[in-house]
Amino acid sequence: MTAGRSWPATLFLSLFGLAFIYPLLWLVAASLKPNADVFTTIGLIPSHIEWSSYKQGWVGIGRVTFTQFFLNTVKLVVPVVALTALSSAVVAYGFARFRFPLKKTLFSLMIATLMLPDAVIMIPRYILYRNFGWLNSYWPFYIPALLAVHAFFIFLLVQFFRGIPRELDEAAEIDGCGSFRTLTRVLLPLCVPALISVCIFQFIWTWNEFFNTLIYINSVSKFPVALGLRMVLDNEGAVNWNQVLAMCVVTIVPCVAVFFAAQKHFVEGIATTGLKG
Amino acid sequence: MSKQAATATTMTTKLMSSSRSRKRSRQYVGLLYISPWLIGFLVLTLFPFIMSFYYSFTDYSMIKAPAFVGLANYIDIFTKNPDFANSLKVTFLYVLMAVPGKLLFALLMALALNIGIRGIGVFRTIYYIPSILGGSIAVSVLWRFLFTREGLVNTLLGYVSLGPVDWLGSPKLALFTISLLPIWEFGSSMVLFLAGLKQVPKELYEAARVDGASRVRTFFRVTLPLLSPVILFNLIMQMINAFQQFTAAFVITGGGPVKSTNLYGLLMYENAFHYFKMGYASALSWILFIIIMAFTFVLFRTSDRWTHYEDGGDGR
Incomplete structure (x- = not known):
């Protein structure tokens, strides 16, 4: 395939792949968020990283x-x-x-x-x-x-x-x-x-x-x-x-x-x- | 001279007979190697298979010996148990959504990946990851969080002023939401389709192009027929699995709301491991077994109309 034909396909596959993997990325991000932010924010970057969820969960x-x-x-x-x-x-x-x-x-x-x-x-x-x-x-x-x-x-x-x-x-x-x-x-x-x-x-x-x-x-x-x-x-x-x-x-x-x-x-x-x- | 010849003859017969006995002992060597499987098959597969048929005609709670009750379990299931009809309906719907959905997705993505773009390995890996987590409970938990009322999906819908949708709380939608989970895990089927696509000889595409066939026509006349055995195989295995689905419904909704996701697997689990009605649950399992066999049989029998085999097994 020529490069010109394949970049829209690559773009589509990337966006689609991102959508598919997003739930897992969200899972990791949300586990580091303060509890109150879990449902109120959908971004991947926590306002501050909260390791306590791991500590308390591990118990x-x-x-x-x-x-x-x-x-x-x-x-x-x-x-x-x-x-x-x-x-x-x-x-x-x-x-x-x-x-x-x-x-x-x-x-x-x-x-x-x-x-x-x-x-x-x-x-x-x-x-x-x-x-x-x-x-x-x-x-x-x-x-x-x-x-x-x-x-x-x-x-x-x-x-x-x-x-x-x-x-x-x-x-x-x-x-x-x-x-x-x-x-x-x-x-x-x-x-x-x-x-x-x-x-x-x-x-x-x-x-x-x-x-x-x-x-x-x-x-x-x-x-x-x-x-x-x-x-x-x-x-x-x-x-x-x-x-x-x-x-x-x-x-x-x-x-x-x-x-x-x-x-x-x-x-x-x-x-x-x-x-x- | 003649003595020598005689010696040679006896030598040969000796050699031959020893090689024959070695061959015979080799037969038993083969059986010895497969013996772990053979024992496992007899004790852990065949014996349970026969016993579950027997138990299905008994009343058995594991406290007393099984008591033979004839067809009572089956009669009860078909005439007095409204949960059975419901679970059957729900399970059929689930299979009808999850299996074609998953295979369609897998096929489309395999085709998209097969056009020869760069970095195919990366995409293959990304799409594959959800399916390695397969039946894991963590993914079911994740689903619960994604589709709860305040969950990620509704938040996203909110951005385009839609929803909120009661994905898991509404009896009409909950089953659909659960069947999205296996569709999300389409990666394993996709990998099989990709392998199948690689096997299609390039000359066939060339020939189709020379003959002036359009891309759509090439797909339906060349790609799809050559892929059909892989599709059939996937269809059957996915169907068998889907009929027995348990974990997702058990963890995400617990069968609710109002039993709208009470899949057959949950019904069996409840009867066997909550009420310990082992005879009754065995009858349920045999009904499911017969349904699955019937579907498999029909798929196999009709498949020669739509599958194509390279090596002369072409059923047209």
């Missing part, structure tokens, strides 16, 4: 502070991400490189679970975890991650494995590598970009997870930030708006940071698999 509810909510979230998210990457890679390797009975059927079933609405299995899963004594713990998050229940990640990695020439595995095998060593020494190092995508997706999804934490976690001392934020909203939402907004910012920041740190993988990850939104 949380009762004796549980956001420090605790953050620690809980880390305890929840980090194992889930690690287990997901591990199990999905192993399973994807099985599907991508081996022949076994019923492989086609099993692969189709795996793909079919991508489209299975969670709503229809949510209640028996809850009852199952309850019978295992896992309510109010993080096991309902760890175990599905360990068992690669998120078929999306398996699919993503299978696609990636298929793009790696088989000659590499064969060469490794001739050199005396067992199949597991072939995976860890040859294939996984080549899969790092795909594994990063898996980790980032799972990090952001688990970090933002609301419904499952709502039904599985019920003591405040085990709340992740999502539930902590909801409690702040219920308690302070009617009065101390800037505190609520400050805690919104705090819960969003890690996700946005991770996204920016690895956005190249992130956007390419979804683009190459053609999945999920």
Whole structure:
């Protein structure tokens, strides 16, 4: 395209982008404004910066502070991400490189679970975890991650494995590598970009997870930030708006940071698999 | 000589049989690798799937064992529960607004970004950010603040002497306001469309131009057909998600005012985790499942009329 044709488009896209991102900018700005200004001013520059909203918001509810909510979230998210990457890679390797009975059927079933609405299995899963004594713990998050229940990640990695020439595995095998060593020494190092995508997706999804934490976690001392934020909203939402907004910012920041740190993988990850939104 | 030949033959058969047994053991190796998923699938997906069907014919509060009640739950839902009809209606409306709205936006913005301007990466990132926050409660809280009576949106409308509009307080508008949230998060679909647009061969555009086709005609005759599989895929996944929407309505309006945003997900949640009517809620979940399957089926069946596949799977 010629430069002359593209500047109106650039202008339009910029204005439009600004409009779309404005709510988030406003969120950050309003969290720093004095409480009385939250609704009365719409500009982005606070009349004076008020850090107290963060300090008071951080105190949380009762004796549980956001420090605790953050620690809980880390305890929840980090194992889930690690287990997901591990199990999905192993399973994807099985599907991508081996022949076994019923492989086609099993692969189709795996793909079919991508489209299975969670709503229809949510209640028996809850009852199952309850019978295992896992309510109010993080096991309902760890175990599905360990068992690669998120078929999306398996699919993503299978696609990636298929793009790696088989000659590499064969060469490794001739050199005396067992199949597991072939995976860890040859294939996984080549899969790092795909594994990063898996980790980032799972990090952001688990970090933002609301419904499952709502039904599985019920003591405040085990709340992740999502539930902590909801409690702040219920308690302070009617009065101390800037505190609520400050805690919104705090819960969003890690996700946005991770996204920016690895956005190249992130956007390419979804683009190459053609999945999920 | 013959002895040598015999040795060679036995060697070969030995080698062959060992490679055959290795092949057989390799079969089990494959199964071993997929076993985490297989166990997960059987225990955490298939078993719950079957159980929810069974529970849907029972009265089950988790205190006593499930008691079989036949079709009672379904009969109650269809004949005695006005909330069911309301939630169904509200959810259909929500899906009808949110899904086409989101995809249309995503498609238009992907086209706009695809004309080859500079800094496409920056725009892609900016438009993508809202969708990474996806189901996060922080975004729902933000929505509440933006659309409250004194919120940012009404303040802006005030500048052009409009409003104030009761975005969340009016039963007629609240659902619309909530369905704006997924539309705002159009970025993830847009990225998929952009990837699809990149796959369209340049020669086709050339050919269309040589034939004197207008831009609009090129779009409808070249771009859109080639993009149709991506559109179908997005449509189905977004629809499945939208039917199950929970967080936004739960946090922004709590289902109100007067149940005007009481989406199906909220109805199920209330029955399952407030009243612990697990059998009843399972019946609700199976009704939703059948509705979603029916929609998916119809989309797939009609799709060969409007989707186009490069590799000969062309359904015209």
